[in-house]
Amino acid sequence: MPMDKFYVVIPAFNEGRVIKKVISEIRKSGFENIIVIDDGSDDDTFDQAKESGTVALRHKINRGKGAAVKTGIEAAKMEGAEIIATMDGDGQHNPGDLGNLIEKIKEGYEVVLGARTKKRELMPLRKRMANFAANVFTWYLNGIWVTDSQSGMRAYSKKALDLVDTKSSRYEYDSEVIREIYRNKLKFTEIPIEVRYTEYSMGKTEKQGFLNGLKTVYKMIWNILS
Template identity: 35%
Template sequence: MRTLIIIPAYNEELTIGSIVALAKKYGDVLVVDDGSSDRTSEIAQKAGAIVIRHKTNSGKGAALRTGFEYALSKDYDVVVTIDADGQHNPEEIPYLVEPLIKGEADFVIGSRYLNGSKKKIPLYRRLGLWVLNKSTKVASKMEVDSQSGFRALRRKALEKLNLSSSGYAVETDMVINAREQGLRIKEVPISVRYDVPNKHKKNPVSHGLGVLASVVGLIGYKRPLLLFGVLSLMSFVTAGVLAYLALQPYYHGGRVFLTQAIGAGIFTIIGIQLFVAGLTLNVLAKMVRE
């Protein structure tokens, strides 16, 4: 089976050469340089990779879409994606490809949670990943290592995926898409390391919140009734609390607190509108899918 290893990269001149060199043993290597300002492209080419360069930084999702389009145009049977920062070990590529070759899966995710590697994940990352994994489960009804960039897909899966995310939410987008298309998803254990040169390219808090916001947006797009239903419930709960605070003095011989009563009415109206919006968008989403 013809295999293409896709490496999305942004300012990874310190690690890209070794990742390419190790990955080449298992297939052709494509580096999608997402607008780097360093020597990422030059070093990747010297190491033996095919290089496609974006003029500007467009995000990991955009880089992966470029790679997937290339793989389809060149008739590759299997695609492996691996991060360029050195967190993943290219020597483990056969572990991800094996279930595809055996026909056991269409989409394989390298998981940090199956062999104890999660113990190496810093605590703040572990907490963030837990939130993102649970959010992905809400959208896809499947709990996996949703943010792992070490993955393998059959051509069949590539042809069916319709990705809209440009940033790091593409990892979740792929899982949701795969579930909607009825693709067989399997996880295999991988190792991971965090003592890499560029581990803090982005502020972890702002980065995590940005990814979470994108994931919530995907939930709203894929399962609008769920998202708007939760928001509606929160509005009704707030209305109930305000109504209790407004009426409590009345039952003790006092007056009704007008401000709280007005607030309860406003949040009740908001809750009704959110629920109706969720129902409407849910019907539209089903029509689009069909």
């Protein structure tokens, strides 16, 4: 498959300080088709992404990570993408792992989930516990056990892109994708990926504190009931 059919989608909210570096790293890893969705940032995320020469789209108001990823996926489909990978805009993911995700898709998997298990010892204990709790809730509500249900680094085949139909706008999106994998019986696998906990990305992670975690669980339950 030609590389021009592979797209990287980056949802970004107030990532003006790092987005250029993230884009540059992805390019150095050999991937040119990058779509950045500025999710109603207050800073210059959109301008920075545009200056970098990527496809930059802007949500006029903040709608959440799930909504931004969905916009990015729609945009990539419009550009003719056949494989789409998503990764966070705060630089916590290593673009060097993208190649492994694509390889798995080429092997015949429809969804590849990046599990932040490489150098797990670097992950703060509190975050590991929160991730485990999220995995348990995701398994109980959605029927599939995965080792990192909240990872933003994932890759989708064309078939998966056509079948996965998400409605969540916020962080519960990541778990909803797991539900869609189960519902559509998609062939999936997990591969270990590196996560880089810089002072900056940890600061961003703080925004997903205990209360936001509870909100995400509530939304996951609500999505099933409603």
